[in-house]
Amino acid sequence: MKFLQSILLELKNARMIASVRGAKGGYELRRDAKDLRLGEIIRLVDGPCSPFDAQDFFAKGLSSDRRHQALCELFIDLHDASVRIFDNTTLADLISEPACGQAARESKYTT
DSSP states (O other): OHHHHHHHHHHHHTTSEEEEOSTTOEEEESSOGGGOBHHHHHHHHHSSSSSOOOHHHHHHHHHHOGGGHHHHHHHHHHHHHHHHHHHTOBHHHHHHOOOOOHHHHHHHHOO
């Protein structure tokens, strides 16, 4: 429970949520769900916005390890794609959109 409380406190301090007192109290969004991007929330709570946060490691690998250059480039691309998805997805997207297929996801997140 302390873990959840610390996350809620971080979100409250960042003015993303507000606490509501009373019998029906709890927390509510301070900003519209369409203005809250997952990337912003993840960075606030957890730091880097990608499960592949070793981007610097792979970037260094591009210049120092030619044998594994293609693999390093793949992980950099994977990092960039995951950050792009987090930064282009809002809470409103998660709440309102029904489950979508691969084609819908690809069209939404391609640049």
